[in-house]
Amino acid sequence: MDKWIAVDWGTSFFRAYLIKDEKVLCAAKTNDGMKFVQNNNFEETLVKSIEPWLNNKYKIEVLASGMIGSKQGWIEAPYQKTPCNLNNIEFISPFVRDDRFSVKIFSGIAQSNKPDVMRGEETQIAGFLYDNQNFNGSICLPGTHSKWVQIENGNIINFKTFMTGELFEIISKNSILIHTVTSKKIQKNELIKAVNEIFIKPEIFGNALFQLRADDLINSRGSEIYKSKLSGYLLGLELLGSMEFWEKKDIVLIGNADLVKMYEYVLQKKVNSIKSFLSEKMVLKGLKNFKNKCL
Amino acid sequence: MDKWIAVDWGTSFFRAYLIKDEKVLCAAKTNDGMKFVQNNNFEETLVKSIEPWLNNKYKIEVLASGMIGSKQGWIEAPYQKTPCNLNNIEFISPFVRDDRFSVKIFSGIAQSNKPDVMRGEETQIAGFLYDNQNFNGSICLPGTHSKWVQIENGNIINFKTFMTGELFEIISKNSILIHTVTSKKIQKNELIKAVNEIFIKPEIFGNALFQLRADDLINSRGSEIYKSKLSGYLLGLELLGSMEFWEKKDIVLIGNADLVKMYEYVLQKKVNSIKSFLSEKMVLKGLKNFKNKCL
Incomplete structure (x- = not known):
């Protein structure tokens, strides 16, 4: 049959799509992330959405990728090592009692030196490469754990993950800030100013964070400024640490619309060219790509 | 009467001491921090301990200092501005129904440029200056919000706060780490290595954090190494950002024993001299100092 189901199953979200001829016929999005199962x-959770x-x-x-293939997930799909060709991505099939469907869970990718891992992002990258087979350059996937990935001839050569989004989350929710x-809201000029401050002196980071609180106590300039600055300090630190991936290069951004916009805004004058794509679309194309390869 | 009560009342702790002739006769330590009242x-909470x-x-x-004098505390003791002479520290007295005691709450200190604040640390500094009136140099108070303070002729000239301890706390408890x-436990050599890595490239911070997780997944080298590295990255970032306070200078550390040891260990070869003191002792001396001044 020409229908199949694509599943993007992360730590804290679950998304399934019924697909025919590259078209999404139906979608089911829930909060049944891996960590809440x-x-x-896992089988029952999946059936609940795709029944x-x-x-x-x-x-x-059913073709799935993401944290569902981790040790804490349904079944461990061992990491493939860099350099890694996305045309040869492996999968593992968990035992399924229900005989109306079978499941393939695709591997994540690990790098030994410097140690790094991804699960799910490789699918988005494969999605981009599906239409851009000859791309050589850098792909950035901003998010909880932002990734910068160097691509050459369809291979993931090297990548670097930054805890940017997670730091933003825990500083905003669990600290004195x-x-x-x-x-x-974010004010673009304050964002850019903060990125530039960090570019000049990254070591001000811990002090700059406390200054937001102190400035709020003393001057109360409104939380929009402080949020923009916090975003800028974190983004600045990531960009300074990932410069070899983007400086004067052609880069591709894959993420959600708001984050991608922020990165575009900050990077536009610093890089050769930027093309941006939405994660959700890239996941579907990526699973389609994997599906074609493992027939 | 020659007996008095010293109170160190912070956001998350409460400590009271009955004092006579510079000797502590009794102490009461509870978790009745300002934020839990x-x-x-506040009066009832205080009486519960000193009854x-x-x-x-x-x-x-009763002489008190710390966050109890903040807007969210018992009564706001307005900040004094830098440069600030600790011999002229101001206080405010909340109305007290109980006629067996009176209360003085001492001010914190604020700096306009760059914006910064302290409440409680000025008392520890006054405690150190009580026996070291001619000290000119830098005082570091490591902790949740580490402070580096420049002292000249009994004045607080300038200071810088780093969110080091709080970042350590929220990264350890709320992140993927x-x-x-x-x-x-901490391994000293791993701590020093991590400090040096940050000294060379502070912008690796966000990537270095994720690498701890990835290295744990790939190589499982034991959590002692990862905790030492996390401590080193955070401490390194603070030290690089506070270099003007310590490089080739005489410095004083005031804090709890474990933290002070860690700072001593990392700084010993980089500074002229280090003297270390315990916070608790300095708070008592500081309140005694304020008491003498406001008679």
């Missing part, structure tokens, strides 16, 4: 009930798409006439194939960075 | 019951020391014959004086940095 109790007692290894309407199953039938007793033929077996449908909780009441200082409440705004939902 | 409900409905402004046994009170009598109906004469009024005893939670299972990686469980050890209670």
Whole structure:
């Protein structure tokens, strides 16, 4: 049958898509992330979302990637090592009681030196390469754990992960800055100023964070400024630490719309060219790419 | 009367001491930090701890400092501005129903440019200056919000706060590193290596954090190494950002024993001289110093 199911199953989210001829017929998005699944009930959790798409006439194939293939997930899909060709990505199939579907979970990628890992991002990268087979350059996937990835001839050569998004999250929610960075908006000029401050003196980071609180206590300039600065300090530190991936290069951004915009804004004058793509689309193309390769 | 009560009242702790002739007769230490006091019951919370020391014959004086004097505390003791002479520190007295004691709460210190604040640390500094009136140099108070303070002729000239301890806390407890940095021990050589890595390239910070997790997944070298490295990255970033306070200078450390040891270990070859003192002792001396000045 020409229908199949694509699943993007991360630590804290679950997304499934029923696909025919490269078109998404239906989608199911839940909060059933890997870490919320109790007692290894992965099969039940999956069925809960895809049940309407199953039938007793033929077996449908489920292709999944993300943290679901980690040690804490459904079944461990061992890491493949860099340099890694995305045309040869491996998978593992967990035992499934329900005979209406089978499951393939694709591997993540590990780098020994310097130690680094990814699970899920390789699928997005494969999605981009599906339409851009001859791309040589850098791909950035901003997010909780932002990744900068060097691509050559369809291979992941080398990559670097930064805890940028997670630091932003825990500093905003768990530190003394909780009441200082409440705004939902970002001021572009304050963002850029903060990036530039960090570019000049990255070591001010810990002091710059406390200054946001102190400035709020003394001058109360409004949380939009403080949130923009916090974002800028964290983004600045990441960009300074990943410069070999983007300086005067052609880069590709894959992420959610808001984050991608922020990176575009800061990087636009510093790089050769930027092309941006949405994660969700790249995941689907990536799983399609993997599907074609493992037929 | 020659007895008085010293109170060190912070965000998350409460410590009171009954003092006579510079000797501590009794101490009460509880978790009744400012942030845990409900409905402004500051007087009741204080009495709960000092009740046994009170009598109906004469009024005893309570001298307090720390976050209890902040906007969220008992009564706001307005900040004094830098440059600030610790011999002229101001206080404010909250209204007290109980006629067995009176309360003085001492001011914190604020700096306009660059914005910074302290509440409680000025008392520890006054404690050190009590026996070292002619000290000119830098004082470091490591902790949740580490402070580096420049002292000249009994004045606080300039200071810089780093969120080092708080970042350590939230990264250890709230990030993906939670299972990686469980050890209670630190390996000195790994600590120093991590400090040096940051000294060379501070911008690796966000990547270095993720590498701890990746290295744990790939090589499982034991959490002692990862905790030492995390400590080193954070300490390194602080030291690089505070270099003007310590490089080839005479410095004084005031803090808890473990933290002070770590700073001594890392700084010993980089500074002229180090003298170390315990926070608790300095707070008592500092309040005694303030007491003498406001008679």
